[in-house]
Amino acid sequence: MASVCLYNATVYTGFALMERCAVLIEGGVIADVFSQRRFEQRRFGSEVQVVDVQGCYIAPGFIDTHIHGFGGFGTDDMSADSVIEMSRLLAQQGVTAFNPTLYPAERPRLIEAVKEASRAIGKESGARIMGLHLEGPFISPERLGVQRPETLSPVDLSYMEELWEASNGHIVNMTVAPELKNMRDLALYCTKKGIVLQAGHTNAQYENMVEGMQVGILHTTHLFNAMSKLDHRNPNAVGAVLIHPEMSCEIIADGVHVHPDLFKLLKRDKPSDKIVLVTDALKPTGQNPAEGPLYANGEEVIWKEGAFHRKIDDVIAGSGLTMIRGVQNLVRFGFSLEEALQAASTNPANVMRFKRLGTLVPGNEGDLVVFDKDFTIHATLVRGLFKKNNFV
Structure with missing residues (x-):
């Protein structure tokens, strides 16, 4: 495998911004991150592709842990080929890893959808598939969003086992409502399988959230959306996330799903390593x-006021956000560039327990994105291979 050295960059390693630096990738992994001065002193053989990134930023590749589709392809197609095409297109947007997110569906259909999405793993042409995110079916009928009530299920361990087997062990994260009966048993099962549970589409009261935390439900699906709201007599789901620093949370930074000024509250009240940027695209x-x-999850949607709305009732159905626009918006909403990049790459890798992703340090995977001060993507590398390269 050829080696690549990118130089003349400001590098975000996952810990800090470093000006006038270079990144060397050998054998698909980060070999070194070093200063421009050291770069100028080194000599590279013909086997190393040396690329001047012309003052751009280099960061760990974006990791989208909640995304339903992109570019006309989605998990609701129930096709491995569609998920593979998502992989190719997302790499053009700076995404180097993602969790294809499946809507709840009737039991036989969801099992088949899980099987199909899992078949794409290992066949990616662009961004790597870390595993699947199931957004249900064990969620609250009182906080559906645009999910269909007939697709939900009470907690059922035999159903969960069937989903796990259908995924061939590739379920990485799962959205659940902590208040559902028998959720403790489900949480303990998922802990044994290494599945990250996230509270979402939930009508939980505060005590339900605390009980969920005690069995490992420590992440949150699209904070503020489709969950019980903060109340002065019962903090509910939103309050629990803001009160407890150990809880991490997804956030959709399109300025529509969450008011821009709420990001100031989030930034003040949540540790910076607990905020995970997602698109929910x-x-x-x-x-x-x-x-x-335009269609999503079998229903016609319209683009309106910065988000997709379900045509039949005008309910917000999801976002049209990309990760690079999310990073740009976080900066616009008051985050530093370092904090925004942390939310887009380092934090999702940590929350999903992918230890060799999300930071540019020797020995980690050679997944990175190159973008300029205007937040235009110029290059994406996955395992040290260019998936997009505007510098050629």
């Missing part, structure tokens, strides 16, 4: 609405 993200009807 739908299948038609990146498509031109003028070209015809």
Whole structure:
């Protein structure tokens, strides 16, 4: 495998921004991160591709742990080929790893969807698939969002075992409602399988959230959306996340799902390593609405006021966000660039327990993104291989 050295960059390692630096990748992993002065003193053989990134930023590749689709392809297609195409297209957007997110569906259909999405793992042409995110079916009928009530299920360990087997052991994270009966048994099962549980689509009261935390439900699906709201007599789900620093949370930074000023509250009250940027992007993200009807999860959606809305009732169905725009928005909402990049790469890797992703340190995977001060993506590398390269 060829080696690559990117130089003349400001590098975010996952810990700090370092100006006038270079990154060397050998055998698909980070070999070194060093100063421009050291770069100028080194001599590279013909086997090393040396690339001047012209003053751009280099950061660990973006990791989207909650995404349903992109560019007209989505998990609701129930096709491994669609997930593979998502992989290719997402790499053009600076994403180097993602968790294809499945909507709840009727039991036979969800089992088949899990099987199909799992078949894409290992066949990616762009961003790597870390594993699957199941957004249900063990969620609250009182906080559906645009999920369909007939697709939900009471907690059922035999159903969970069937989902696990259908995934071939590739379920990484799962959205659940902590208040559901028998959730403790489900949480203990998922802990043994290494599945990260996240509270979402939940009508939990505060005590339900605390009980969930005690059995390992320590992450949160799209904070503020589809969950019980903060109340002065019962902090509920939102309050629990803000009160307890050990809880991490997803956030959709499109300025529509969450008011921009709430990011100031989030930044003040949550440790910076507990905030995970996600897109929750739908299948038609990146498509031109003028070209015809757009569909997500089998229903027609329209692009309106910065988000996709379900046509039949105007309920917000999901975002059309990309990770690079999310990073840009976080900066616009008051985060430093380092904090925004941490939320887009380092934090999701840590929360999902992928220890060799999310930081640019020797021995870690050679997954990185190169972008300029205007937040335009110029290059993406996965395992040290260019998936996008505007410098050639």
